[in-house]
Amino acid sequence: MDMILLLELALNGVFVGLMYALLSAGIVLIYKTSGIANLAQGALAMMGAYTVVVLANSFGLSMWVAIPLALAVMFAFGVALERVALRRMIGQPVIMVIMLTIGLEIFLRGVIPGFFGAAVKRLDLGISNAPIFVGELLLNRAILIGGGVSLGLILLSILFFNSRFGIIMRAVSDNQTASWSVGIRVERAIAVAWGLSACMATTSGVLWGATQGVDWSLSLLLIKALAIAILGGLDSIVGVLIAGIIVGLAESLATGILDPIVGGGTRDVVASAIILLTLLFRPHGLFGREHIERV
Amino acid sequence: MIYRRAGISFTRYQDERRLWKLPTDRWAVIVIFALLLVAPFLVDRLFVVGYLLPLIIWSMAAMGLNLLMGGAGQIHLGYGAVIGIGAYASVHAMRAGLPFELAMIVGGLASAAIGVVFGAAALRVKGLYLAMATLAMQYIVDFVIVQVPAISGGTQAALSVPRTSFLGIAIQGDRAPYYVALALCAVLTLFMLNVRRTSFGRALAAVREKDYAASIIGVDPFRYKLLAFWVSSFIGGMTGAVLAVCYYRTISPDQFHLDLSIQLVAMVIVGGLGSVLGGFLGVGLILFAPIVLNQLIGLAADQFGVAIPTDLRAHLPLMLYGGLIMGFLLLEPLGLAKIYSNIRNYLLVWPFRHARQ
Numbered sequence: 001m002d003m004i005l006l007l008e009l010a011l012n013g014v015f016v017g018l019m020y021a022l023l024s025a026g027i028v029l030i031y032k033t034s035g036i037a038n039l040a041q042g043a044l045a046m047m048g049a050y051t052v053v054v055l056a057n058s059f060g061l062s063m064w065v066a067i068p069l070a071l072a073v074m075f076a077f078g079v080a081l082e083r084v085a086l087r088r089m090i091g092q093p094v095i096m097v098i099m100l101t102i103g104l105e106i107f108l109r110g111v112i113p114g115f116f117g118a119a120v121k122r123l124d125l126g127i128s129n130a131p132i133f134v135g136e137l138l139l140n141r142a143i144l145i146g147g148g149v150s151l152g153l154i155l156l157s158i159l160f161f162n163s164r165f166g167i168i169m170r171a172v173s174d175n176q177t178a179s180w181s182v183g184i185r186v187e188r189a190i191a192v193a194w195g196l197s198a199c200m201a202t203t204s205g206v207l208w209g210a211t212q213g214v215d216w217s218l219s220l221l222l223i224k225a226l227a228i229a230i231l232g233g234l235d236s237i238v239g240v241l242i243a244g245i246i247v248g249l250a251e252s253l254a255t256g257i258l259d260p261i262v263g264g265g266t267r268d269v270v271a272s273a274i275i276l277l278t279l280l281f282r283p284h285g286l287f288g289r290e291h292i293e294r295v
Numbered sequence: 296m297i298y299r300r301a302g303i304s305f306t307r308y309q310d311e312r313r314l315w316k317l318p319t320d321r322w323a324v325i326v327i328f329a330l331l332l333v334a335p336f337l338v339d340r341l342f343v344v345g346y347l348l349p350l351i352i353w354s355m356a357a358m359g360l361n362l363l364m365g366g367a368g369q370i371h372l373g374y375g376a377v378i379g380i381g382a383y384a385s386v387h388a389m390r391a392g393l394p395f396e397l398a399m400i401v402g403g404l405a406s407a408a409i410g411v412v413f414g415a416a417a418l419r420v421k422g423l424y425l426a427m428a429t430l431a432m433q434y435i436v437d438f439v440i441v442q443v444p445a446i447s448g449g450t451q452a453a454l455s456v457p458r459t460s461f462l463g464i465a466i467q468g469d470r471a472p473y474y475v476a477l478a479l480c481a482v483l484t485l486f487m488l489n490v491r492r493t494s495f496g497r498a499l500a501a502v503r504e505k506d507y508a509a510s511i512i513g514v515d516p517f518r519y520k521l522l523a524f525w526v527s528s529f530i531g532g533m534t535g536a537v538l539a540v541c542y543y544r545t546i547s548p549d550q551f552h553l554d555l556s557i558q559l560v561a562m563v564i565v566g567g568l569g570s571v572l573g574g575f576l577g578v579g580l581i582l583f584a585p586i587v588l589n590q591l592i593g594l595a596a597d598q599f600g601v602a603i604p605t606d607l608r609a610h611l612p613l614m615l616y617g618g619l620i621m622g623f624l625l626l627e628p629l630g631l632a633k634i635y636s637n638i639r640n641y642l643l644v645w646p647f648r649h650a651r652q
Contacts, residue, residue, distance in 0.1 A: 273431070
């Protein structure tokens with residue numbers, strides 16, 4: 001196999017992986033604070049991207065006004081979601097909460113394309129389509145910028161966990177009752193986590209929307225984000241970063257190398273295979289804490 | 296009112312052990328079953344083939360999934376793939392010359408074997424991971440079915456089901472498939488009603504409530520979770536065989552996608568976790584609500600002259616599924632079955648509410 005092609009696949013894969021990782025950072029954020037795996041993250045990304053497109057097209061706002069506005073809308077939506085739906089599920093079995101988020105995913109996948117149109121919409125960030133040449137390597141500009149922005153945001157969220165509010169969140173994730181007893185407002189921390197996670201989903205939806213257009217298929221990013229979150233260990237942001245790169249690499253290389261052999265379609269199955277292998281060999285992921293249950 | 300009882304009180308142990316304890320319930324079951332038996336002669340064939348047959352077959356699938364989700368408390372997001380495995384395995388077995396009765400069991404075993412492999416991977420860790428593993432199973436099975444021409448009969452090709460018979464009755468025309476499905480569904484319903492009274496069913500309930508508590512009283516959670524997976528996948532596989540032979544007649548990979556799994560989960564939640572009756576109610580609501588709603592909207596659009604965008608109408612089922620799942624989980628987590636039993640409990644002692652047990 002051609003070395004240049006392989007290197008090109010690998011590099012593009014790394015940046016694509018970083019873009020996936022941004023979405024799963026939201027999943028990890030929610031899991032860390034409230035112990036819930038949010039299976040609606042893909043739909044939130046789709047909703048965020050649609051919000052930007054609708055604000056830009058229907059109200060004629062410029063992209064740089066529409067995106068912060070959409071972030072604000074989605075933050076409010078995330079907080080409201082926690083307040084209206086998730087908080088009422090406290091004390092219910094985990095399986096019920098997971099199913100609630102699945103219900104939300106299905107609901108959003110119906111409502112958003114249903115009311116705002118199912119056709120693919122263009123989301124123009126002003127990134128030119130011309131590829132970047134690094135030596136002989138050919139890199140996709142949108143993916144390069146998307147990966148860079150994602151990397152920045154994930155690093156920012158690692159820093160965030162060292163800020164005052166981040167420490168509050170870490171305390172909440174460690175022990176909700178104990179945080180309560182020292183005066184931390186646990187509900188507010190969880191609500192903010194949902195809001196921030198919706199914002200991350202929006203950013204990721206916008207970045208993906210810029211590369212492939214905005215339609216319902218953005219919600220399919222969920223399975224990739226889940227694979228990354230599980231491989232990284234569900235409660236580690238650093239894990240997300242590294243697992244994201246691994247998943248992106250694996251996917252890109254599998255598509256490039258295996259597709260000609262088996263006849264296409266490997267892209268969609270790599271994430272599933274990674275989930276399964278992680279559960280088989282290292283159920284708690286690369287950086288996850290082993291969960292000890294007390295009777 | 297219709298029950299004329301002040302609470303349920305029995306004078307003999309045999310009475311309390313019966314499957315349906317009240318005479319009213321027994322009569323209701325007999326009447327409904329009799330109606331289902333004569334339905335093909337009473338109503339239009341389109342109604343039987345288009346509504347009753349799917350209702351019966353999807354109820355079988357929902358019961359299988361409900362054993363796992365409601366009975367053992369394990370989530371499964373890839374039940375569509377389980378049904379798909381059963382359908383493909385049994386159709387291939389029939390094409391190889393096996394009779395339908397055996398092919399159905401082959402389908403069940405294939406589903407159970409593959410389902411257990413995925414279950415075993417995930418059961419080492421808790422609920423949430425199981426959701427991911429079964430989701431991964433859905434994608435991997437889809438991929439394998441589509442990519443291996445020996446299974447799917449080529450990427451775009453559909454696999455036709457050969458002519459076959461069940462216990463000497465040729466499955467063809469409109470009525471024979473209906474009766475075959477009805478008979479199998481009746482057997483499965485009796486099995487599901489009885490399973491929770493066995494030690495197996497009670498062990499599953501113990502595991503569902505708290506798995507380490509179950510292990511303290513001597514129920515091995517891992518073993519029973521795997522058994523639940525096995526039984527539930529077996530039922531799913533057999534349903535797949537029935538689905539292929541009695542309903543689809545030609546199977547293709549896109550009939551067993553993630554959408555089907557989500558629809559089944561919706562059926563189980565809306566109907567009521569752990570309830571057999573709920574399975575039927577949930578399937579009825581999920582299957583027919585989108586159709587009814589779509590027609591209502593069409594009617595309203597004609598009446599008031601409002602143009603409803605096609606995108607909106609096309610996405611109506613998804614909105615409805617999601618909305619129903621969320622609504623029921625938030626407002627009535629035990630689903631339609633619980634609503635039914637609330638009404639029934641009220642009427643049982645009506646008008647003497649204070650007489651309730």
